[in-house]
Amino acid sequence: MEHLLNNRVKQIEISGIRKFFNMVSEYQNVISLTIGQPDFYTPEHVKVAGKNAIDQNFTTYTHNAGYPELRKAAAQFLKAKYNLSYNFETEVITTVGASQAIDIAFRTILTEGSEVILPGPVYPGYEPLIRLCGATPVFVDTTKNGFRLTAELLEEKITEKTRCIVLPYPSNPTGVTLSAAELIEIASLVKGKDIFILSDEIYSELVFEGEHSSIAKFIPEQTIVINGLSKSHSMTGWRIGFLFASEYLTKHMLKVHQYNVSCVSSISQKAAYEALTNGIDDSNRMKEEYRKRRDYVYNRLVNMKLDVVKPNGAFYLFPSISQFGKSSFDFAMTLVKEAGVAFVPGSAFSDMGEGYVRLSYAYSLETLEEALDRLEGYLSIKQ
Template identity: 60%
Template sequence: MLEHLVRGDIRDIAISGIRQMANRVAQYKDVLSLTIGQPDFPTPQHIVDAASRAANAGKTVYTPNAGLPELRDAAAAFVRTKYGLDYRGADETLVTVGASQAIDMALRTILEPGVEVVLPGPVYPGYEPLIRMCGAVPVYVDVTGSGFKLTAELLEPALTDKTRCVILASPSNPTGAALSPEELSALAELLSRRDLFVISDEIYSELVYDRPHASIAAFPGMRDRTIVVNGLSKSHSMTGWRIGFTFAPAYLTQHMVKVLQYNVTCAASVSQYAALEALTAGIDDALPMREAYIARRDYAYERLAAIGFDVAKPEGAFYIFPSIRRFGLDSTTFAYRLLDEQRVAVVPGSAFTALGEGYIRLSYACSMETLGAALDRLEAFVNSLR
């Protein structure tokens, strides 16, 4: 065994708590799962048909490293139409293997050993391992007292001369919090005065519920320092197609494409043709899904509040993040007992950094029937603790 020769920082990385819970669920046959953040809607049929046409036409070869030119143009047009972002397809847009690879590529391009990356906590657990593999240091800002939002007031004390990047995720996984234009403006005023980058993870941008999505890249002074990450997994229910995008100024994009080239060569060609259909003929495919999520969000929020949870109403994505502190169990014990005793699967809040302890994450990317039955069982479990 030569495991001792594996890089230490890789050995130290744990499997995501989300996946750990999903693996535990696999031991049972009768579980109502509210764990994985995957839309329960099928990929729209016209997108599947476009992929089929591309495959049958022999469009199964490598594309340019940056992605199909027509897809990059369509992606730039999409964010321009939807969010007022002005990027060129030719040299400011990249097609990636999902948003996850986009984040990895961006971090590899801008980070060096010893620099710091500031991000809110609790937060999606996929950022920290990538930061550490670059030799950089994650610095968490506790947002549990601010409606799960990274405000300018909370962020400023965390910025140092070592800060190389700030990560914003809006709407947020796991909390569903979404930054308002006013909140983004205050962040932009703070960040535009400093020599640092912003990675704005906007993968849930089409799932903002009560107002239009806003991007920090649209605010004065932010375009030249921001890498916007987006993709089709959540908006078009295309998780397995693995298509993401970055939008960034040309001086950054010209270097990120090098990482993309040597890392993955290019995104899958057939998936790129499916994405082209999604961003053109399917520009509003997310709207009916969003309406369904709003109904589920409202139902889940009202039920959880009635059961006795302290819970914030999500503004986007498809997660809700209630506090369990009043029930006297840590989040892992709560989640495991809920699974074992009621066959309902949720994700412990501790999966989203230590700042998520005391919470659980529920995904309502499931049918209303499943959601209702799961909340009935959750209520029964909570009553057994009282």
């Protein structure tokens, strides 16, 4: 009966990150730096808010977009942190993680034949959802430009069919952030065209130097901002994301959301409210830890003579391994078998990630040190 299934669904694959992670778990004594999940616990006061929600019987459906106080807190958070203005009554939707926000945004703005421009290498969560809509991903190669998307690179790829540009900064897998000046150039290029910007800002609270800038500041009516608490508040399992956009977009996205999930778990919503009010700066403590780790891992990789861009956000590094003459998958697999250390092959992040591996530093310094010792030991034998 399998032949009867939707071809688009049959053709997409599970993410290369997961595939590799599953493969690695079959090997013994491997230190894995493969997962993009904070290694901190959810802040205590947020956990208490979740428990209280259950005890106080806040366990029913809520408004489809999330209960109003939560949306208000989310809008205030964006205003306080990034100076973005959204009306909580009409322009904010609470979603099941950033993942569901991406899905409902694409399903609302894309139709058959639409083209979506993405800067490669890129997080693998977008392409399959674009394909499920019958749309086509178009990749811009950013590898020659320090992984930065520019208005110039973008312009070459824009066609009549372009409906959306994905701006995933701070970036997974490269950690690169774009400055306000770079975003203004992109905004000027796109302004007035029939193109939406999907700005995935899930790592916005993890920017090390300078402030996070959102393109929504410069082109609000064409931008859909995606954010959430998975990374900033170490709440991946609570599944809390947000969509912010003009009402003419949210009123349609909300229908997709409604028929998809009705609403996000009421218990998670209460925890999210606590995070966005009393925990507005919770991420600072984690960010300082990440900064130390970033500096440590970056310096070690540079000392190993690996070519790597110093990241300014998120918790990843994306060194080149092209000098070793192997595909990124074979190189990563060899490291697992011969060095006992696992990184994600760059090819999991589109063809443009070929020749790189991704290291996540959402791990303790001790774990990072041991993993890098193993890498260094292996490389010193090979050179």
